Amino acid sequence: MALVDTKKMFQMAYQNGYAIGAFNVNNMEITQGIVSAVAKEKAPLILQISRGARSYASMSYLKAIIDVAVAENPDIPICMHLDHGDTFETCRQCVDDGFTSVMIDGSHLDFEDNIKLTKQVVDYAHDKGVVVEAELGKLGGIEEDVVGVSHDEVMSHLTNPDQAEEFIEKTGVDSLAVAIGTSHGAYKFKTAPKLAFDVVEDIQKRVPNYPLVMHGSSSVLKEFKDLINKYGGDMPDACGVPEDAITDASKMAVCKVNIDTDLRMALTAKIRQVFAEKPAEFDPRKYLGPARDAIEAMVVHKLKVLGCTGKAAECL
Ligand code: G3H
Ligand code: 13P
Ligand code: ZN
Secondary structure, eight states, X not given: OOOOOSHHHHHHHHHHTOOEEEEEOOSHHHHHHHHHHHHHHTOOEEEEEEHHHHHHHOHHHHHHHHHHHHHHOTTSOEEEEEEEEOSXXXXXXXXXXXXXXXXXXXXXXXXXXXXXXXXXXXXXHHHTTOEEEEEESOOOOSSTTBTTSOHHHHHTTSOOHHHHHHHHHHHOOSEEEEOSSOOSSSOOBXXXXXXXXXXXXXXXXXXXXXXXXXOSOOOOOHHHHHXXXXXXXXXXXXXXXXXXXXXXXXXXXXXXXXXXXXHHHHHHHHHHHHHHHOTTOOOHHHHHHHHHHHHHHHHHHHHHHHTOTTOHHHHO
């Protein structure tokens, strides 16, 4: 089957209390590791491509790799999504390049400008049958000891449910990324954050059956940080978003969960291990192969956290 959009996935995820994993891809091994995990576990999948991934690997290579994954897995619904599109022009280009979903991230703009930009992308994308994700509020933690961000600052940037309702109505956007206390990257928090589930519940009451998205949802698993450091890395202690909080969010209106950092850490830990244990190794297949397997194992684990194992068929 061809690439799909997220409509059916989100409908099923919302209805049945799970979330779809949106995993970032930058090359063939990462894509193969993710796809082999969902094929094994029969799970629906969102493969997302950032602007950085587009410029690193080039869109034509990434699209060709994803086309092969789609052709080889007809029983798995796969969506190709633009992660954090910054301008109308980037989104337009991605719609024209064959993406089935694009994100326009106007979260840095003021409310009215975010609405205006998002609406412009929605009008263009919907006309071509492509769905759109937008963002309202700014990511961060909600604990006082968040690395680099003050508690007050973070609390004032959580998504405002009043605004979310108005934003969804005025833009017609298909899903909304909300700031509920998550944060991007490997250095999120000093202690485990408490997510603002009251914001999710409030939006859920105002706009029933509407899919929300959680960015910055890696858990920065200690086991992988320790492996990286054991084999010569230098990653400071940090907490990510606890996996039980992700499971809880997945049972609510959160239908898409973005994970990149945990995959990067799994891949890096394995490559470092091979280099440390076999310093004479210089065949890339001997370290990229195990790294690909490490990605697969991490994604199999995440699918269980999200509750979407075995859900591919109902999303087709
Ligand atoms: O949210 C950002 C994703 O982790 C992608 O990161 O822009 O470095 O590709 P990137
Ligand atoms: P992490 O850095 O927590 O993996 O978040 C990724 C993300 O939100 C991509 O859009
Ligand atoms: Zn993100």
